[in-house]
Amino acid sequence: MSAALAPLRHRPFRHLFxxxxxxxxxxxxxxxxxxxxxxxxxxxxxxxGLVVGAHSLTGILFLLYGGVxxxxxxxxxxxxxxxxxxxxxxxVIAALVLTHNAVIPLLMVLAAVNGxxxxxxxxxAQALLPQTVPAESxxxxxxxxxxxxxxxxxxxxxxxxxxxxxxxxGWGLAVDALSFVLAATSFALVRxxxxxxxxxxxxxxxxxxxxxxxxxxxxxxxxxxxFCFLNAGLTASFTVLGPAVADSTGIGRSGWGLAxxxxxxxxxxxxxxxxxxxxxxxxxxxxxLMGLTATIPLLxxxxxxxxxxxxANFVASVGSEQAGVAWYSTLNEQIPEDRLARVYAYDDLGSxxxxxxxxFVAGPAVLLLGLHATLxxxxxxxxxxxxxxxATPSVRALAPRxxxxxxxxxxxxxxxxx
Numbered sequence: 001m002s003a004a005l006a007p008l009r010h011r012p013f014r015h016l017f018x019x020x021x022x023x024x025x026x027x028x029x030x031x032x033x034x035x036x037x038x039x040x041x042x043x044x045x046x047x048x049g050l051v052v053g054a055h056s057l058t059g060i061l062f063l064l065y066g067g068v069x070x071x072x073x074x075x076x077x078x079x080x081x082x083x084x085x086x087x088x089x090x091x092v093i094a095a096l097v098l099t100h101n102a103v104i105p106l107l108m109v110l111a112a113v114n115g116x117x118x119x120x121x122x123x124x125a126q127a128l129l130p131q132t133v134p135a136e137s138x139x140x141x142x143x144x145x146x147x148x149x150x151x152x153x154x155x156x157x158x159x160x161x162x163x164x165x166x167x168x169x170g171w172g173l174a175v176d177a178l179s180f181v182l183a184a185t186s187f188a189l190v191r192x193x194x195x196x197x198x199x200x201x202x203x204x205x206x207x208x209x210x211x212x213x214x215x216x217x218x219x220x221x222x223x224x225x226x227f228c229f230l231n232a233g234l235t236a237s238f239t240v241l242g243p244a245v246a247d248s249t250g251i252g253r254s255g256w257g258l259a260x261x262x263x264x265x266x267x268x269x270x271x272x273x274x275x276x277x278x279x280x281x282x283x284x285x286x287x288x289l290m291g292l293t294a295t296i297p298l299l300x301x302x303x304x305x306x307x308x309x310x311x312a313n314f315v316a317s318v319g320s321e322q323a324g325v326a327w328y329s330t331l332n333e334q335i336p337e338d339r340l341a342r343v344y345a346y347d348d349l350g351s352x353x354x355x356x357x358x359x360f361v362a363g364p365a366v367l368l369l370g371l372h373a374t375l376x377x378x379x380x381x382x383x384x385x386x387x388x389x390x391a392t393p394s395v396r397a398l399a400p401r402x403x404x405x406x407x408x409x410x411x412x413x414x415x416x417x418x
Contacts (some may be wrong), residue, residue: 015189031052079184159175262309269314292315297382
């Protein structure tokens with residue numbers, strides 16, 4: 001087995017790999033199936049917004065708590081529990097849709113349960129991965145997981161479209177529930193050595209410790225804050241501004257779909273590249289490559305062409321994947337294992353908060369400034385965020401496997417003013 005595939009030799013990683021891939025495959029199916037299930041039942045876009053909003057809201061509200069749980073409880077069993085709850089909630093939604101008993105209040109409750117239980121998944125899975133392979137294989141393991149994840153999302157979205165068209169959205173939701181069952185089964189087989197849990201001094205204290213760990217390294221919080229603004233520009237470009245340009249130019253909806261698909265393929269290609277290429281200042285190179293994503297809003301404003309967007313989004317996604325692999329592998333190296341999930345939770349929270357805000361603001365911005373000016377503003381936001389990252393001394397100086405001393409054990413840490 002080649003060095004790139006070496007992590008698959010380790011049984012815990014194989015089971016985690018299968019579980020996370022199954023989870024993401026189902027999550028690729030779910031948005032399409034759920035959207036058409038709600039539209040078939042109500043014919044209302046507003047009702048669809050309520051259901052997906054309930055899922056997003058609880059996912060964000062419980063994200064930090066999920067990070068605390070992932071640092072205090074065994075991560076494998078926590079992933080099993082999260083997957084089981086998600087499987088049950090999706091199965092109930094599927095049954096309601098198939099029996100024509102779907103009503104919006106009940107769908108909102110089930111979507112909220114799914115979002116809350118899923119909030120444990122991301123920080124727990126990210127923090128568990130370093131425990132499943134030796135230190136020298138962690139970067140390759142992360143790259144393999146991201147390749148499989150990107151591929152699973154593409155395959156899941158395609159499968160969701162086929163299922164909705166062929167047998168209806170209810171069966172698509174049933175497939176999503178089965179994917180969570182497969183994920184739970186795989187997670188149950190993950191066996192890693194864990195330290196015995198220590199008595200918890202309380203949720204607020206746990207969050208303070210995580211916040212102190214998050215803010216104690218300048219490069220961590222600078223990158224997360226920068227990505228909050230960068231993601232705002234990208235989200236506005238891809239979910240609101242891009243479709244508007246596509247509908248008003250020769251790109252069309254099919255052309256815009258091709259551009260989005262090219263981005264998914266670029267992420268897969270970027271993951272393959274990261275298996276072979278690791279620059280010494282990987283985090284700096286990754287942050288700098290994020291500037292390539294500004295080409296999307298710039299092309300939409302200056303030269304809206306399908307094939308230019310396809311090439312640009314492919315190349316930008318290859319660069320973005322280098323940033324993703326560098327970010328997660330560096331966090332795995334630098335953050336103490338017993339606090340890693342909480343840092344991931346703060347990272348995810350900073351990223352997710354930008355998404356609904358950008359979607360809400362993009363429309364009014366177009367009305368106030370015009371479409372082209374808003375696209376230029378999105379590109380400027382991306383470039384300024386990229387510049388802020390590469391101009392930060394601690395980002396420029398960060399090298400792999402730095403020998404920065406770890407903080408004292410949590411019980412001996414100084415009190416925080418938070």
